[in-house]
Amino acid sequence: MKRLIKNGQLLVDGQLKVQDLLIEDGKIAAIGTISSSEVAVNQIYNAQGLFVSPGLIDVHVHYREPGQTDKETIKTGSQAAAHGGFTTVAAMPNVVPTPDTPERMANMLAKNQQDGAVHILQYATITTDRGGDQLVDMPAMKTAGAFAFSNDGNGVQTSATMYEAMQQAADLGMAVVAHAEDDSLKYGGVMHEGAVSKRLGLPGIPSVSETAQVARDVVLAAATGAHYHVCHVSSAATVQVIRAAKQAGVNVTAEVSPHHLLLSDEAITTDNAMLKMNPPLGSEQDRQAVIAGLLDGTIDMIATDHAPHTDAEKAQSMLKAPFGITGSETAFAMLYTRFVKTGQFSLAQLINWMAVQPARVFKLTTIGALKVGAPADLAIFDLTTPTTIQKDQFLSKGNNSPFIGETVYGQTKLTLVDGETAYQA
Numbered sequence: 001m002k003r004l005i006k007n008g009q010l011l012v013d014g015q016l017k018v019q020d021l022l023i024e025d026g027k028i029a030a031i032g033t034i035s036s037s038e039v040a041v042n043q044i045y046n047a048q049g050l051f052v053s054p055g056l057i058d059v060h061v062h063y064r065e066p067g068q069t070d071k072e073t074i075k076t077g078s079q080a081a082a083h084g085g086f087t088t089v090a091a092m093p094n095v096v097p098t099p100d101t102p103e104r105m106a107n108m109l110a111k112n113q114q115d116g117a118v119h120i121l122q123y124a125t126i127t128t129d130r131g132g133d134q135l136v137d138m139p140a141m142k143t144a145g146a147f148a149f150s151n152d153g154n155g156v157q158t159s160a161t162m163y164e165a166m167q168q169a170a171d172l173g174m175a176v177v178a179h180a181e182d183d184s185l186k187y188g189g190v191m192h193e194g195a196v197s198k199r200l201g202l203p204g205i206p207s208v209s210e211t212a213q214v215a216r217d218v219v220l221a222a223a224t225g226a227h228y229h230v231c232h233v234s235s236a237a238t239v240q241v242i243r244a245a246k247q248a249g250v251n252v253t254a255e256v257s258p259h260h261l262l263l264s265d266e267a268i269t270t271d272n273a274m275l276k277m278n279p280p281l282g283s284e285q286d287r288q289a290v291i292a293g294l295l296d297g298t299i300d301m302i303a304t305d306h307a308p309h310t311d312a313e314k315a316q317s318m319l320k321a322p323f324g325i326t327g328s329e330t331a332f333a334m335l336y337t338r339f340v341k342t343g344q345f346s347l348a349q350l351i352n353w354m355a356v357q358p359a360r361v362f363k364l365t366t367i368g369a370l371k372v373g374a375p376a377d378l379a380i381f382d383l384t385t386p387t388t389i390q391k392d393q394f395l396s397k398g399n400n401s402p403f404i405g406e407t408v409y410g411q412t413k414l415t416l417v418d419g420e421t422a423y424q425a
């Protein structure tokens with residue numbers, strides 16, 4: 001099977017350049033000027049005027065299966081990822097039962113493989129039941145195929161647990177990927193503690209709940225040499241801690257979510273659970289700090305924290321609704337529209353943070369770039385035609401996006417995974 005992507009615009013040395021791309025047996029066989037009369041091609045896709053990107057990589061998604069399939073399944077979640085131009089994702093382990101034994105890990109991997117519209121990497125938990133202080137059998141989880149270790153959804157509360165997890169992770173050459181949150185500093189909050197929470201009369205989560213735990217963990221990472229990756233950085237102070245740790249040579253990396261780049265707590269003008277996520281939207285100063293952190297390399301990548309919930313759950317007050325919003329289907333278009341079209345980021349930077357860097361940081365050596373011999377994982381985006389984000393277009397079961405109704409550029413036209421169509425508009 002030979003497939004030719006004709007006249008697409010590819011990033012070459014940071015600039016868009018018209019190129020053809022030939023796919024053969026699931027791999028990129030050639031890039032350049034390729035005539036369909038010279039190679040016997042089974043299928044030609046006319047990508048004239050469209051941007052041909054390396055498939056995006058998202059190291060932070062929640063697929064709810066097993067356990068909460070009314071919110072999402074591996075199938076719908078990965079279809080949503082393909083719709084957003086992602087070709088590889090890493091699924092967080094907060095499902096029920098959680099992958100905390102080699103047997104459960106094997107079951108998850110088999111299901112991910114069977115139902116995944118894209119490549120799905122699987123996190124193992126750090127501790128049994130994703131809580132408490134009993135470490136999983138980390139070497140056995142590595143052997144079973146775990147991508148990395150994370151208790152995402154909750155922070156690891158006991159320092160010794162994190163210390164011992166990092167010692168083992170360092171020995172195994174695996175990353176500890178942390179949702180950083182000190183439970184003793186949450187105070188039952190439902191949004192960022194600040195002027196807006198006071199005005200709305202809603203309980204606030206002080207941002208020190210994130211920063212204090214990241215500060216502890218960079219000390220533990222320095223002591224153990226482990227690769228410590230911070231999930232969804234949300235506050236200015238956390239950016240500073242990571243910046244200082246990197247300058248000191250600690251093996252720390254970090255991600256930021258699209259919503260923490262796009263929104264601050266000033267967007268919350270009423271009790272609206274569509275804007276409830278954990279960590280919460282920070283102040284405008286926090287938002288500017290995470291943007292600056294991304295630009296100066298303190299933050300390495302963007303990851304969506306795609307977190308689907310049912311309409312009924314999110315229709316509740318912020319006091320009751322679960323934390324989280326979806327992200328797979330809106331991330332690229334929202335970020336392209338708000339940051340690249342406005343000139344704040346270059347397209348090459350955005351692709352760096354959404355494909356190149358996740359691959360580099362997590363040593364996914366065969367993906368993250370369009371090159372001859374690599375798997376044909378790619379996404380084709382229309383950067384010139386405006387569209388409106390509508391919930392009936394979502395392939396995710398979750399409609400919990402604050403970006404519904406936004407007019408954006410960057411609609412996905414085609415997503416290929418190993419040369420096969422994973423999504424087509």
Ligand SMILES: [Zn+2]
Pocket residue numbers: 152153154179231232278279
């Ligand atoms: Zn989290």
